[in-house]
Amino acid sequence: MTRRAIVAANWKMNGDLTLVDTMVSSLKDVELKEKVSVVICPSSPYLSEFVSKAKAGSLSAAIQVGAQNVSEHVSGAFTGEISTQMLQELSVEFVIIGHSERRSYYHETSTQVAHKVKAVLEAGLTPILCIGESEAERVTEQTETVLASQLQPVIDNVGIDKFIDVVIAYEPVWAIGTGKTASSEMAQETHRFIRQFLAQANENVADKVPLLYGGSVNASNCEELFAQPDIDGGLIGGASLQVEQFKVICSAAKGK
Ligand code: PEP
Numbered sequence: 001m002t003r004r005a006i007v008a009a010n011w012k013m014n015g016d017l018t019l020v021d022t023m024v025s026s027l028k029d030v031e032l033k034e035k036v037s038v039v040i041c042p043s044s045p046y047l048s049e050f051v052s053k054a055k056a057g058s059l060s061a062a063i064q065v066g067a068q069n070v071s072e073h074v075s076g077a078f079t080g081e082i083s084t085q086m087l088q089e090l091s092v093e094f095v096i097i098g099h100s101e102r103r104s105y106y107h108e109t110s111t112q113v114a115h116k117v118k119a120v121l122e123a124g125l126t127p128i129l130c131i132g133e134s135e136a137e138r139v140t141e142q143t144e145t146v147l148a149s150q151l152q153p154v155i156d157n158v159g160i161d162k163f164i165d166v167v168i169a170y171e172p173v174w175a176i177g178t179g180k181t182a183s184s185e186m187a188q189e190t191h192r193f194i195r196q197f198l199a200q201a202n203e204n205v206a207d208k209v210p211l212l213y214g215g216s217v218n219a220s221n222c223e224e225l226f227a228q229p230d231i232d233g234g235l236i237g238g239a240s241l242q243v244e245q246f247k248v249i250c251s252a253a254k255g256k
Pocket of ligand 1: 010012171175176177178179214215216217235236237238239
């Protein structure tokens with residue numbers, strides 16, 4: 001993958017068929033700059049509907065669909081799970097992996113996250129790998145150690161060269177859904193750390209990996225965040241449910 005800007009919408013367990021309809025209609029005339037993709041990640045029951053409506057509405061190829069989670073297993077007795085193959089069949093192209101809500105409520109470990117990233121890459125889908133520190137970890141200056149401990153198992157499991165097909169979303173846990181955004185300077189500094197960490201393993205790959213910021217991004221703060229040299233877009237929760245606000249965020253993204 002070449003480095004590009006991405007605005008990804010994480011609807012979480014929100015939205016309904018009406019939102020699918022409204023979002024597709026509204027994205028028909030969204031103005032995107034060059035090298036910008038938009039990825040909508042509705043809850044799994046709406047994936048198929050979103051893909052069909054997007055096709056029927058002739059949405060731009062820059063607008064793609066992602067899932068919010070996937071199993072690391074190929075198939076079998078895993079009640080309630082969905083597989084990468086099922087997502088492929090639905091023409092889903094991205095999968096959010098390791099969101100902090102999955103790490104905390106469903107006890108996903110960095111090792112399991114690494115297995116999921118591998119399964120997603122093997123299926124030819126693009127993982128949006130989420131990493132981020134808690135407030136206590138930020139306050140006690142452990143941010144870099146935590147991010148390294150979340151990235152390293154994935155690098156070890158899939159190999160740094162495969163990161164050319166990975167998108168990373170840095171989401172400080174204390175900023176998710178709280179209205180507290182990291183300042184653009186703090187976000188840039190952390191994104192630079194992530195890129196340098198990857199560069200220690202492969203500089204060329206590190207240059208190309210899209211690094212998204214997530215955590216209370218909205219129509220008012222997106223421009224400043226996206227202007228930072230190492231921020232290539234955002235993973236948007238709450239504001240992605242508000243169609244007009246989301247369009248403003250999509251239009252603010254620019255390729256570097
Ligand atoms: C998220 O869920 O990934 C997120 C960043 O949420 P919010 O934008 O609501 O903080």
